[in-house]
Each structure stands twice: as structure tokens, then as C-alpha cells.
Amino acid sequence: MRLLLDTHTFIWWSAGSKRLSAAARRAISDGENDVLVSAVSAWEIAAKYRARRLPDAEGLAEDIAGHIASENFEELPITVVDAARAGALPGPLRDPFDRMLIAQALSRNLTFISIESLFDRYGVRRLW
Numbered sequence: 511m512r513l514l515l516d517t518h519t520f521i522w523w524s525a526g527s528k529r530l531s532a533a534a535r536r537a538i539s540d541g542e543n544d545v546l547v548s549a550v551s552a553w554e555i556a557a558k559y560r561a562r563r564l565p566d567a568e569g570l571a572e573d574i575a576g577h578i579a580s581e582n583f584e585e586l587p588i589t590v591v592d593a594a595r596a597g598a599l600p601g602p603l604r605d606p607f608d609r610m611l612i613a614q615a616l617s618r619n620l621t622f623i624s625i626e627s628l629f630d631r632y633g634v635r636r637l638w
Contacts, residue, residue, distance in 0.1 A: 512544045513537055513637070514586065514615045516624035517551040517607060524570050524577050531638050534623050546586040546620065547578050550610040586614060601631060 515523065515538070522529045523538055530538075538545055552574040558564040559571035570577055578585055588610065596606070596613035603609055608629070615622040615634045622634045629636055 511537065511540075511542070512546065512618070512620050514546050514548065514611065514618075514620040514622050515551065515583075516611060516622065516626065517554045518625065519623045520547050520551055521555065521564070521567060521570065523581070525566070531625075534638055537621075537623060537637055545581070545583045547583050548586040548611055548614055549588045550607050550614075554607040586618075588614075592617065599632060603628065603632075 519530065519534060519538075521527075523535075537543055555564065555567060555571050555574055559567050564571065575585070592610060592613050595617055596609040599609050599612060603612075608626070611622065611624075612629055612632045612634050614620070616632070620635075622629065622636045623638070624636055625638050627636075627638075
């Protein structure tokens with residue numbers, strides 16, 4: 511299975527947080543699964559850390575690529591097609607980071623690991 515981590519999922523996994531569901535933890539740790547972290551999550555972590563909205567994420571914010579590599583996760587770049595799809599998504603979701611992650615999950619047929627049930631409205635396959 512190919513998994514895309516929501517930003518909070520990546521942060522919680524990196525911190526060893528108990529906030530992750532058992533199903534999410536099992537899927538991420540299953541070596542048979544490909545785990546992807548989007549460039550948009552790196553952007554979101556860096557921006558929110560700079561704005562002091564993620565004060566506990568210092569180590570992660572300072573070396574996001576290193577954390578991705580150390581977990582044997584894959585980096586997922588943002589393409590122009592991703593940007594167009596994210597911008598065209600219908601509905602009330604205003605967060606550009608969330609819109610991009612949804613667009614990437616949909617266009618690549620990825621299972622999205624996220625606590626956010628609102629994303630189900632967009633037809634994304636979500637695991638939590």
C-alpha cells in the first residue's frame with residue numbers, strides 16, 4: 511500500500527506521540543508499505559515553526575529531509591498538476607496545505623493517513 515502522511519501524522523510519528531491511532535501506527539511501521547511525505551508538509555512545518563505555532567518541532571523543522579530519510583520514507587514533490595487540482599477542489603476547505611495534500615492523495619491514488627474526517631468529503635481514501 512502507498513501511504514501519504516498528513517502533516518500532523520508525520521509530526522506525531524516523528525515525536526513518537528501516542529496521539530496516532532493504532533491502525534495508523536501499524537500501517538506506517540509495516541515495511542511492505544511505501545510511506546510518502548509531501549513537500550507541502552515540509553513547507554507547513556517550517557512555516558508554522560517559524561510563526562511559533564509548533565514550538566516543540568524544533569529538531570524536525572531544522573532537518574525535515576533528514577527525518578524523512580531516517581525513516582526510509584519517500585519525499586513527494588509538488589507539481590503544477592497538483593497545484594491546479596488543489597486550487598480547483600470544491601468545498602469549504604480553505605487551508606492550502608490540506609488542499610494540496612488531498613489533491614496529491616487523489617491524483618496518485620494514495621491512502622491518506624489523517625485524523626481529519628472532513629477530508630472524506632473529497633473522496634480521498636483515508637486511514638485512521
